[in-house]
Amino acid sequence: xFLTEYFxxxxxxxxxxxxxxxxxxxxFTHARKEIKTEEYPDNRATLxxxxxxxxxxxxxHDENNEHxxxxxxxxxxxxxxxxxxxxxxxxxxxxxxxxxxxxxxxxHLELCTMCNLCVVACPSDxxxxxxxxxxxxxxxxxxxxxxxxxxxxxxEGVE
Amino acid sequence: MNILLTISxxxxxxxxxxxxxxxxxxxxxxxxxEMVIVGICLLLFLVPLCFILGYMERKVAGFxxxxxxxxxxxxxxxxxxxxxxxxxxxxxxxxxxxxxxFLFNLAPVIMVVTCMLVLAPIAFAKxxxxxxxxxxxxYVSAISSLAVIGILMAGWSSYNKYSLLGAMRSGAQxxxxxxxxxxxxxxxxxxxxxxKMSDIVMSQETGWWxxxxxxxxxxxxxxxxxxxxxxxxxxxxxxxxxxQELTAGFHTExxxxxxxxxxxxxxxxxxxxxxxxxxxxxxxxMPFHIGHWEAFNHIMDFVPSSLxxxxxxxxxxxxxxxxxxxxxxxxxDQLLTLEWKYLLPISMVNTILVTVMAIMGWxx
Numbered sequence: 001x002f003l004t005e006y007f008x009x010x011x012x013x014x015x016x017x018x019x020x021x022x023x024x025x026x027x028f029t030h031a032r033k034e035i036k037t038e039e040y041p042d043n044r045a046t047l048x049x050x051x052x053x054x055x056x057x058x059x060x061h062d063e064n065n066e067h068x069x070x071x072x073x074x075x076x077x078x079x080x081x082x083x084x085x086x087x088x089x090x091x092x093x094x095x096x097x098x099x100x101x102x103x104x105x106x107x108h109l110e111l112c113t114m115c116n117l118c119v120v121a122c123p124s125d126x127x128x129x130x131x132x133x134x135x136x137x138x139x140x141x142x143x144x145x146x147x148x149x150x151x152x153x154x155x156e157g158v159e
Numbered sequence: 160m161n162i163l164l165t166i167s168x169x170x171x172x173x174x175x176x177x178x179x180x181x182x183x184x185x186x187x188x189x190x191x192x193e194m195v196i197v198g199i200c201l202l203l204f205l206v207p208l209c210f211i212l213g214y215m216e217r218k219v220a221g222f223x224x225x226x227x228x229x230x231x232x233x234x235x236x237x238x239x240x241x242x243x244x245x246x247x248x249x250x251x252x253x254x255x256x257x258x259x260x261f262l263f264n265l266a267p268v269i270m271v272v273t274c275m276l277v278l279a280p281i282a283f284a285k286x287x288x289x290x291x292x293x294x295x296x297x298y299v300s301a302i303s304s305l306a307v308i309g310i311l312m313a314g315w316s317s318y319n320k321y322s323l324l325g326a327m328r329s330g331a332q333x334x335x336x337x338x339x340x341x342x343x344x345x346x347x348x349x350x351x352x353x354x355k356m357s358d359i360v361m362s363q364e365t366g367w368w369x370x371x372x373x374x375x376x377x378x379x380x381x382x383x384x385x386x387x388x389x390x391x392x393x394x395x396x397x398x399x400x401x402x403q404e405l406t407a408g409f410h411t412e413x414x415x416x417x418x419x420x421x422x423x424x425x426x427x428x429x430x431x432x433x434x435x436x437x438x439x440x441x442x443x444x445m446p447f448h449i450g451h452w453e454a455f456n457h458i459m460d461f462v463p464s465s466l467x468x469x470x471x472x473x474x475x476x477x478x479x480x481x482x483x484x485x486x487x488x489x490x491x492d493q494l495l496t497l498e499w500k501y502l503l504p505i506s507m508v509n510t511i512l513v514t515v516m517a518i519m520g521w522x523x
Contacts, residue, residue, distance in 0.1 A: 010505075017485075017486060020485040020486060021481055021482075023485070024223040024481055024484055024485045025481065027222060027223050027224070027225055028219065028222045028223050031222040031225075034225050035222070035225050035226060035227060036225045036226075037225070037227050039227075
């Protein structure tokens with residue numbers, strides 16, 4: 001009984017080790033196909049990031065220089081570390097009433113942890129995560145970004 | 160071409176010997192000069208060998224882990240190891256305060272010297288052997304166990320708990336695995352009836368022992384490769400170094416050229432172990448011969464014997480490297496369990512099998 005158990009242990013051990021060697025041997029012989037390394041600075045032109053990669057918060061504008069941000073400040077409240085600061089203004093409407101709109105959407109990239117909470121919180125899909133990641137600069141001030149483009153206004157029909 | 164083929168290493172060596180003896184009247188001086196020449200030749204062989212092994216290890220590791228390995232310095236990263244050597248040379252060889260300075264500086268020298276000593280009886284090619292001593296296998300197993308002195312010395316003199324732990328572990332490890340290595344070497348000695356390296360190689364003229372000795376010799380070959388991987392402290396048996404737990408084990412405190420000497424010793428040991436496995440089990444420099452098929456054997460003889468030797472050696476080096484990048488590391492108790500409960504009993508039974516086989520003539 002003891003001996004069969006003993007030899008079964010040896011057999012199982014040797015077999016699992018050989019399975020491992022088969023796997024690494026496959027990787028070694030099929031290196032050209034199996035290598036997963038992205039040689040980053042060299043393949044910058046062809047580099048594609050995967051979907052869930054979050055690089056920075058951006059505000060998409062359409063061709064008429066219009067965005068979807070209503071200035072509701074939901075993102076500013078949702079942000080756990082004060083990355084977003086929205087300055088609003090009262091914009092006169094054609095009918096004489098005034099309506100709240102954004103003046104500047106300040107985004108501090110240096111504080112952002114890419115947690116995605118602002119994008120989730122936004123009721124009108126005004127901001128999203130971009131896949132750019134080459135953010136390094138020499139001056140910290142350059143990381144403070146204004147997301148709405150100069151002269152832009154809110155898209156028609158977004159409340 | 161004909162002349163080139165007939166010049167063998169032994170004739171060159173005896174030519175140099177006669178020339179030295181005739182030009183230098185003092186025989187002792189002539190012999191010392193010969194020894195120096197042999198030493199320089201060894202160094203000229205070993206340093207490029209270590210470069211190649213270092214590069215090979217990184218590339219093998221890279222490919223097995225789906226990476227490229229070094230590929231920036233030189234074509235395909237082949238000059239990476241040169242850059243690393245330059246770095247190690249430029250570094251300060253620090254001796255820590257509180258360490259035993261004499262032993263601390265002696266330890267790397269002892270490591271390199273012991274593994275260079277083991278190279279003496281290895282047959283690199285036909286008639287290409289530094290010292291064909293008649294107890295070659297015994298000499299190899301005796302001297303290679305001296306390496307533990309260097310490790311213990313390094314660990315003890317470093318005045319560092321990690322070094323000491325690593326050194327003590329390697330003491331237990333090498334003492335244990337020495338037994339299995341010895342028993343698997345003995346199985347070939349039983350079959351050959353000689354401890355002399357050249358006799359062992361010549362006995363495989365009609366086929367390598369791993370083919371002629373079939374199952375028992377294959378078992379002892381596997382045990383030899385496993386146990387000698389443990390003896391040279393390579394992963395998965397790298398408990399003496401144990402990067403994960405002990406920073407770098409016995410050579411934690413070493414830097415610069417002293418560290419480079421440990422690295423050199425590690426790679427020379429890897430080469431030696433593979434060379435011995437190749438000599439004993441795979442026929443050393445002997446080409447692939449099958450029984451008495453004269454024509455086939457003659458074709459095989461056209462490949463130079465040094466290529467056969469290096470090919471077999473590098474094959475085993477590759478296998479040991481693959482071990483390193485495949486197998487999970489063992490704990491100390493698992494390490495000793497593997498040796499005392501599995502390898503040693505199996506190799507003892509295997510020795511009996513080989514003896515019976517040798518007596519009854521059951522091998523080819």
